[in-house]
Amino acid sequence: MLLTISTTHVPATDLGFLLVKHPDRVQSFDTTGGTAHVWYPEAGAERCTVALLLDVDPVALARPSKGHRSPDSFSLGRYVNDRPYAASSLLTVALGKVFRSALKGASRDRPELVDVPLPLEIKVAALPCRGGAAIVERLFGPLGWTVTAEPVPLDPAFPAWGDSRYVQLTLTGRQKLSDALNHLYVLLPVLDDAKHYWVSADEVDKLLRAGEGWLPEHPAKELIARRYLANRRSLAQSALERLRAADELEAIAEPPAAEELAEVEAAERRKPLVRYRQEAVLAALAESGATRVLDLGCGSGALLLRLLADRRYTEIVGADVSSVNLQLAERRLKLDRLPERQRNRITLIQSALTYHDDRLAGYDAAVLMEVIEHVDEVRLPALERAVFGHASPATVIVTTPNIEYNGRYDGLAGGHLRHDDHRFEWTRAQFAAWAARVADAYGYGVDLRPVGEDDPEVGSPTQLAYFRKAA
Template identity: 75%
Template sequence: MLLTISTTHTPATDLGYLLVKHPDRVQSFATTGGAAHVFYPQADTDRCTVALLLEVDPVELARPAKGHNGAALGRYVNDRPYVASSLLSVALGKVFRSALNGASRDRAELAATAIPLEIELPAVPCRGGTELVARLFAPLGWTVSATTEPLDPEFPNWGDSPYTHLRLTGTLRLSEALNHLYVLLPVLDDTKHYWVSEDEVDKLLRAGDGWLGSHPDRELIARRYLAGRRTLTQSALERLRSADDQVDDAEPENPGAAVERIEAAERRTPLVQLRREAVLAALAETGATRVLDLGCGPGTLLLALEADHRFTEIVGADVSSAALAIAERRLRFDRMSDRQRARITVIQSALTYHDNRLRGFDAAVLMEVIEHVDEARLPALERAVFGHAAPGAVIVTTPNVEYNVHYETLDGHRHDDHRFEWSRAEFAAWAARVGTSFGYTVDIRPVGDNDPDVGSPTQLALFRKA
């Protein structure tokens, strides 16, 4: 089975840094049922292509320990060595683990940047045809080219095979691209080569962070990825809904017939993802290494911070113990090494009270938090965060109420727990007052599609100690 990933980002050979695989070497890795080989058919400044060749040994795969079922001959004679399936997903997870997590020691800024990518898979088993391929990948920002291969070109009367030649092109972060493949290849195949347990729910939510919750076919994806196991599928969907409720993705599920251009942009890149990327970019500007995620909820931002090794100390704080428990599961605290565990902490804390544990950090993030606090309690939050904790920088994001006109079915606030939603002028006035009161300069930026009349869906303020 062959997978190729190409980029025309300049210099294109930086792809080797992102994948932690040198373009001048052929590397091999033992994986489930065989071996995976990584090499570069092309490695120039203008274009670089990496190939992952998976050699599956049917005899090895059929050994009893592998749990492969089927007829006696079918265990050895099948399509598994030649098609993109869950075997390829496992190989991706093993060979490109750092890139999947969005981590790069040598090119951290590039790892957080969308770059032009082209992915090609010559044989993808698809239970649902080329239409399903487009349904799954197009909402994620990919331009999809999917053609069905004939069973035998010499005998056209035999009809088409169940396999698709797939080419994806788009401008995305490499980690996003790899996670899309990691989840969706087994979904297209609609089968897995190993026993599916509760651990698979964690894998799905981790790989689907930032895109699965807003995908129009998320129920189909969850059901197929979890091998049709009803209890696991329900668990995954409930956790997705819980994360949506606590993090607040800021868009209703069906925004209605808003401006076509805006809808298309948001289908390509969900606002929750744009917001997270804007926060990470602002943190990079400050040079912060010790970071607070205040009101961290179930850990969406914490996962991104943990994957970026620029951050040497990360603390997530939230008043909800249930949200913190979800964050711990998503971060897989129980499987972290002592060194990893020493780098990230979650604590229960109310942001309207002084907490000495939050003092002395380089930066703090309040991502979609202040609108969940009663306006009468905001001065207490200001004193606790900007006055007592007093980090070197504070990043605040909040919805822009003016943009709500684009959500025709929206009646009231974007989330039931929002105490208020501010206009751009109201947010700017609040930020200026807080900055003056506590000795910070402030820079306000749009996040998401910036409508010339009503602004962007999210507004961000970057406070820096004067």
């Protein structure tokens, strides 16, 4: 498998300093499944190209590593496959080993160029692409690349057979070299949608490290996380929760002084939806007069952090079915560093909201913030019985997306869901009907409220139901 990187930065041979690979030498490195060779087909002042060729040993690749079976251990695919020829996770492992310092954005000889966007052209000779050429644009386009993905025919002699699942990829654009390498490191195996090694929890750290600075804002981050982590749902959920936690922590932080900003810039700054949502929930809790509060489906603890900062809440419980989320919440809240009096105000428990749990009974208020849409609709009656019937707090606050608003988001067609893990999203009428039915069944009154900027045609992006027990 072959990858080339070219630049017309002057002098172009600075590329060799950034990659820490001399243009006058051919270098070879042992890597997973074979040998990586690095050389420069051209190295002039006006244009320089580095080539990375991974020569895969098919026999070594077919041999399972100690303690792990190959994904194709029980099939002929273990011996007959495209791994020696097509760009895949094998190539990204080679990238990580051969260009390690460049991936990290470090250069001893040209430190002043590390953060400079360079004119780059990247070519991958044979890229497996599950989803066709369009998905290449979907992944690389938002990162500022001009993308050319030419489908490779199954056989040029028989055009009627159509195209293969491979493309010849060319990326052009101005990018920091470290960013470009990290884009490749993450997205090549995403396009292949396969990995040659067992994917474990440490792959989440690799993804977030390589995606720092660009993955949190990428419109296809759910797809990227899922495929990069070999479609292991628990790992993908963990990665997305950590990305979401970082966004929410940034949203909570105080904005910088803006006196020097132009008025137009100030007008264009928009409050993140997560802030609107949290503020609406906190306002409803304050209105209820609650002091003992449940955060049901607390995730990584974004709301818990706000609750802990408010002294009116004397007892706070965060409950989630995911032990990973609870660990993230514990780290986020820094429970091990809190003074004893503060630490005694908050408890984290693992609990499934579709089952009766006596530990959740008797509280003043319960919050389900962006939770119900993650539950299969057929399981919602079980959640209703557990929360409104068994736990039976005096106040219940529920928020959920308004699917009518989705068409207002760039890249999200109306009717499509906002998150891969959402089982449903409701219109305003559907949410109102559900809230009225639940209130009637369990002796509550309910008030529906918009959350976020209200669109006269499609309503607000989030909808809130404020349930209060009838007197």
